[in-house]
Amino acid sequence: MHAAPLPIYPVSAIRDLEALAIPGAMPPLMERAGEAAATLALSLLKTPAAVLIACGPGNNGGDGFVMARLLRDAGHAVHIAFAADPERLPADAASAHAAWLAAGGETLPELPPTPPGGWALVVDALFGIGLQRPLEGRYAEWIDSLNTQPCPRLALDIPSGLDADTGRCLGPCFAATHTLSFIALKPGLLTLDGPDQCGLVQVAALGLDPQALLPAPGHSIAPGLFETRLRPRRRNSHKGSHGDVAVIGGAPGMVGAALLAGRAAASLGAGRVLVGLLDPSALSVDPLRPELMFRTATALLEGPLPNALVVGPGLGQSDNAGRCVDQAIGLPVPLLLDADALNLLALSAARQETLARRQHPTLLTPHPAEAARLLACGTTEVQADRLAAARRIARRLQAWVVLKGCGSIVAAPDGAWWINSSGNPAMATAGMGDVLSGLVGTLLAGGWNAGEALLAGVHLHGCAGDHLSATLNIDSGLLADEMSTAARHCFNAWIRPPTMRDTATWDGPAHP
Ligand SMILES: NC(=O)C1=CN([C@@H]2O[C@H](COP(=O)(O)OP(=O)(O)OC[C@H]3O[C@@H](n4cnc5c(N)ncnc54)[C@H](OP(=O)(O)O)[C@@H]3O)[C@@H](O)[C@H]2O)[C@@H](O)CC1
Ligand SMILES: [K+]
Numbered sequence: 001m002h003a004a005p006l007p008i009y010p011v012s013a014i015r016d017l018e019a020l021a022i023p024g025a026m027p028p029l030m031e032r033a034g035e036a037a038a039t040l041a042l043s044l045l046k047t048p049a050a051v052l053i054a055c056g057p058g059n060n061g062g063d064g065f066v067m068a069r070l071l072r073d074a075g076h077a078v079h080i081a082f083a084a085d086p087e088r089l090p091a092d093a094a095s096a097h098a099a100w101l102a103a104g105g106e107t108l109p110e111l112p113p114t115p116p117g118g119w120a121l122v123v124d125a126l127f128g129i130g131l132q133r134p135l136e137g138r139y140a141e142w143i144d145s146l147n148t149q150p151c152p153r154l155a156l157d158i159p160s161g162l163d164a165d166t167g168r169c170l171g172p173c174f175a176a177t178h179t180l181s182f183i184a185l186k187p188g189l190l191t192l193d194g195p196d197q198c199g200l201v202q203v204a205a206l207g208l209d210p211q212a213l214l215p216a217p218g219h220s221i222a223p224g225l226f227e228t229r230l231r232p233r234r235r236n237s238h239k240g241s242h243g244d245v246a247v248i249g250g251a252p253g254m255v256g257a258a259l260l261a262g263r264a265a266a267s268l269g270a271g272r273v274l275v276g277l278l279d280p281s282a283l284s285v286d287p288l289r290p291e292l293m294f295r296t297a298t299a300l301l302e303g304p305l306p307n308a309l310v311v312g313p314g315l316g317q318s319d320n321a322g323r324c325v326d327q328a329i330g331l332p333v334p335l336l337l338d339a340d341a342l343n344l345l346a347l348s349a350a351r352q353e354t355l356a357r358r359q360h361p362t363l364l365t366p367h368p369a370e371a372a373r374l375l376a377c378g379t380t381e382v383q384a385d386r387l388a389a390a391r392r393i394a395r396r397l398q399a400w401v402v403l404k405g406c407g408s409i410v411a412a413p414d415g416a417w418w419i420n421s422s423g424n425p426a427m428a429t430a431g432m433g434d435v436l437s438g439l440v441g442t443l444l445a446g447g448w449n450a451g452e453a454l455l456a457g458v459h460l461h462g463c464a465g466d467h468l469s470a471t472l473n474i475d476s477g478l479l480a481d482e483m484s485t486a487a488r489h490c491f492n493a494w495i496r497p498p499t500m501r502d503t504a505t506w507d508g509p510a511h512p
Contacts, residue, residue: 034066062093064125134171191407243445254314264438276300422462431480
């Protein structure tokens with residue numbers, strides 16, 4: 001069994017779930033949320049300890065009051081900072097506040113001084129999915145102060161200051177070491193600033209099965225999405241069974257990009273990899289990867305059709321490059337456009353219209369600046385709502401799109417979307433995108449459909465980066481060319497779990 005994708009609900013959908021689940025829920029959902037938070041807190045606290053909970057003016061604050069009461073019952077010294085008007089709390093939060101006071105608890109209008117020995121845990125129950133604008137004044141000061149505490153910092157539902165839909169810090173933002181999100185994941189936990197602000201993310205479903213109440217608008221990426229493809233190869237196969245990948249790129253000065261894509265494609269098991277270079281004086285062999293076959297870009301585009309075509313790594317924006325992109329768009333094969341192929345696409349409305357009408361799968365792999373060019377807007381606008389940007393490109397160009405970056409977004413032409421959580425900042429080095437293109441190209445050439453190939457390629461790319469960072473014990477400086485063998489390792493681990501590999505020894509045919 002492979003890990004299943006998890007459902008993701010934007011705030012509007014969480015509000016719909018709320019409307020379906022809250023009426024009549026017994027115990028009330030806020031009680032369940034506070035209890036889940038207290039359980040997590042107890043796992044972080046060893047002996048009776050000093051805990052600080054900052055409660056806000058809405059239901060997020062209510063979760064904090066419930067949690068406080070339960071931790072106090074468990075023998076911890078719980079201090080609550082609460083600066084809002086208790087008369088204006090929403091009903092459930094008002095009940096939780098009253099129960100806290102009835103249990104002998106009190107609230108302080110300011111953050112109390114740090115006790116001798118420090119806090120054992122600070123909890124952010126200030127704002128959840130109801131955050132409307134940047135935090136300022138007292139709340140901004142509280143966040144700054146809480147963020148300096150050298151102890152576990154737990155955010156309830158979502159760190160205060162983080163936009164739950166976009167993952168953007170609207171201003172000062174709680175820096176959690178742990179986030180316990182209620183009912184389901186929200187997009188903002190997983191993309192842009194979310195992963196930095198959230199620390200370790202856990203979900204407390206509060207006894208609900210959200211997908212039974214409301215189909216999830218989006219999902220995380222996990223091998224369960226493409227597990228039907230994760231099967232050992234048939235023994236009766238040969239290189240022709242696994243597809244030809246053609247990579248077009250490598251203009252003068254940028255040949256390395258095409259090599260990286262080609263090497264990645266070869267390492268993932270493409271039957272054959274052909275590299276069509278635009279640089280007329282470039283290598284005719286890659287001495288470190290002699291398996292690659294070199295052609296000119298023109299010869300490759302006019303030769304026998306490959307099973308998948310990758311255009312863009314090191315392509316440049318010359319007239320010749322533009323002709324290659326136009327020619328590739330017209331070929332009846334799965335086509336992945338990356339890097340300068342995307343920039344050339346952005347430059348021509350006619351090219352975009354032709355692309356959108358293609359009858360064969362198209363995949364686009366922009367980083368935020370390339371996405372901005374495709375959308376004729378600024379990078380800031382793309383990053384302000386990565387999910388919306390990826391979906392707009394996918395719909396407009398009728399293509400499968402991955403918007404790369406922290407928490408890459410995959411969007412389908414029909415509006416479906418996923419968020420990837422594998423990968424790490426050591427991968428922020430030149431050439432990583434070329435490797436991704438090569439990996440996805442191989443899956444396409446192997447007969448995977450566009451969605452499966454892109455979801456798997458994106459997730460695999462991140463897993464390979466995580467595997468390398470862990471085994472090399474590095475946080476920076478991952479080299480793109482190191483990724484190919486790591487991707488091969490991770491992909492084969494998906495196909496053949498280690499247990500199978502260990503027992504699958506065979507001594508040859510039995511002799512009578
Ligand atoms: N969904 C569920 O089923 C469940 C939800 N649960 C919990 O409820 C949470 C959502 O609660 P919520 O809707 O009351 O919103 P919440 O985040 O507490 O804040 C709203 C308040 O903040 C205020 N405000 C906003 N921005 C502000 C700013 N910048 N600076 C200052 N004030 C600002 C805003 O005031 P206003 O904008 O009206 O001025 C309003 O008073 C959710 O995240 C989860 O923790 C759980 O109990 C389990 C079940
Ligand atoms: K919070």
